[in-house]
Amino acid sequence: MELTVKLESFEGPLDLLLHLLEKNKVNIYDIPIVEITNQYMEYIHEMERQDLDIMSEFMVMAATLIDIKAKMLLPKKAAEDEEDVDPRAELVQQLLEYKLYKSISYELKDRQLDADRVMYKEPTIPKEVSAYVPPLNLDELLDGLTLKKLNAVFETVMKRQIDKLDPVRSKFGRIEKEEVSLDEKISVLEQYAALHKTFSFRGLLERQSSRVQVIVTFLAILELMKTGKIEIFQEQAFDEIHITSRIAAA
Amino acid sequence: MVEQNEAGSTAVSDKAAIVEAVLFTMGESVPLQKLADVLGLHTEETKQVMRQIMSEYENERRGIQIIELDGAYQMCTKKQMYEYLIQIARQPKKQVLTDVLLETLSIIAYKQPVTKVEIEKIRGVSSGHAVNKLVEYNLVCEIGRLDVPGRPLLFGTTEEFLRRFGVNSIEELPKPQPEQVEEFRQEAEEEIRLKV
Numbered sequence: 001m002e003l004t005v006k007l008e009s010f011e012g013p014l015d016l017l018l019h020l021l022e023k024n025k026v027n028i029y030d031i032p033i034v035e036i037t038n039q040y041m042e043y044i045h046e047m048e049r050q051d052l053d054i055m056s057e058f059m060v061m062a063a064t065l066i067d068i069k070a071k072m073l074l075p076k077k078a079a080e081d082e083e084d085v086d087p088r089a090e091l092v093q094q095l096l097e098y099k100l101y102k103s104i105s106y107e108l109k110d111r112q113l114d115a116d117r118v119m120y121k122e123p124t125i126p127k128e129v130s131a132y133v134p135p136l137n138l139d140e141l142l143d144g145l146t147l148k149k150l151n152a153v154f155e156t157v158m159k160r161q162i163d164k165l166d167p168v169r170s171k172f173g174r175i176e177k178e179e180v181s182l183d184e185k186i187s188v189l190e191q192y193a194a195l196h197k198t199f200s201f202r203g204l205l206e207r208q209s210s211r212v213q214v215i216v217t218f219l220a221i222l223e224l225m226k227t228g229k230i231e232i233f234q235e236q237a238f239d240e241i242h243i244t245s246r247i248a249a250a
Numbered sequence: 251m252v253e254q255n256e257a258g259s260t261a262v263s264d265k266a267a268i269v270e271a272v273l274f275t276m277g278e279s280v281p282l283q284k285l286a287d288v289l290g291l292h293t294e295e296t297k298q299v300m301r302q303i304m305s306e307y308e309n310e311r312r313g314i315q316i317i318e319l320d321g322a323y324q325m326c327t328k329k330q331m332y333e334y335l336i337q338i339a340r341q342p343k344k345q346v347l348t349d350v351l352l353e354t355l356s357i358i359a360y361k362q363p364v365t366k367v368e369i370e371k372i373r374g375v376s377s378g379h380a381v382n383k384l385v386e387y388n389l390v391c392e393i394g395r396l397d398v399p400g401r402p403l404l405f406g407t408t409e410e411f412l413r414r415f416g417v418n419s420i421e422e423l424p425k426p427q428p429e430q431v432e433e434f435r436q437e438a439e440e441e442i443r444l445k446v
Contacts, residue, residue: 011349011353011373012375013375014374054375098373098374101373104356104424105355108352109352112414112415117332118326118413119326120277120278120324120325124274
């Protein structure tokens with residue numbers, strides 16, 4: 001059986017199979033599995049479909065056909081209580097059902113063409129009518145609403161809010177990131193000291209932007225003192241404190 | 251409308267006039283209950299009124315007809331008027347349904363309520379795209395979920411489907427099942443006989 005040069009595109013494996021059956025003028029109740037499978041495989045090889053989803057469906061059908069072919073080539077088991085099931089039976093059922101809906105779809109298509117000749121009208125409601133909102137009747141709206149009822153609703157809403165709150169997690173405080181790290185401050189101060197040789201402690205602290213900064217700066221000074229990078233000098237108690245750098249500028 | 255002498259028929263004629271005015275103004279389909287409310291009648295009596303007015307429009311030489319769509323009524327032109335109407339009213343281009351969509355639509359129409367998986371089993375290919383397109387065209391819609399693990403969506407046809415395919419209700423869809431299968435069986439028998 002020759003393949004036509006013009007390859008039609010098929011929506012799915014069932015579509016292709018039906019086409020092959022029709023072309024070969026095959027009785028759907030007695031499909032020549034070997035021949036049909038061969039033709040099917042030829043078509044698959046020629047197909048230029050890129051769509052992986054669809055191609056995989058075709059593959060599944062190919063596997064099914066080969067499976068059926070194999071079953072039919074094997075000698076039938078001579079079991080008396082077992083019914084003689086034609087391995088093609090399930091496929092035939094599927095093909096029949098598909099063929100049915102295919103023919104229904106052609107009928108629907110015709111009906112659609114016919115029904116298209118009928119015209120309908122849009123609503124002709126004047127704007128004032130469609131925009132009309134009946135006046136608010138407060139008595140009707142608030143009918144049956146007592147203060148007690150309102151309170152009950154309020155309680156329910158509040159309870160819902162409380163229920164939503166996770167009792168453990170909501171108590172966690174905020175962990176804020178430090179503005180300035182001590183190490184940073186130390187290196188900054190080192191450089192500053194190396195550059196300025198001598199500077200006032202008060203002046204240094206006054207220049208800091210926040211309390212945290214003041215504290216960190218103070219700690220940095222202490223650290224630098226400990227490591228011997230700076231010296232502190234105060235003439236008298238409560239006098240100005242002078243800081244002198246012991247390291248030479250880079 | 252011709253005035254009748256019997257009081258009952260006059261009343262019906264008056265009611266029919268009201269229905270006529272309502273259907274014209276609303277343009278879109280009007281459910282039976284709404285008409286009943288307007289007329290101040292029970293739905294059964296309203297149905298009677300509708301039957302009368304519908305047959306009048308059908309029998310008299312009118313260019314308009316009243317159709318029923320699953321319990322709602324709508325006014326529209328008769329098919330024969332189309333060739334005259336296109337000379338005046340430009341009809342907006344309706345989307346052409348591809349074969350794939352038509353097939354999927356057929357399955358949904360006859361098997362509703364149906365899930366995507368059931369549709370795919372019949373077609374042999376995945377049908378998500380087709381179903382979504384049909385929903386977009388307002389030809390099918392979600393009508394619930396199947397009570398099994400996964401709770402998949404169930405699909406069915408819409409009123410728009412009835413309009414587009416000239417069907418009054420789903421029950422009125424042409425029933426091919428027994429005849430078609432019989433046809434195939436006969437074809438098959440023929441071929442077997444020929445072989446022998």
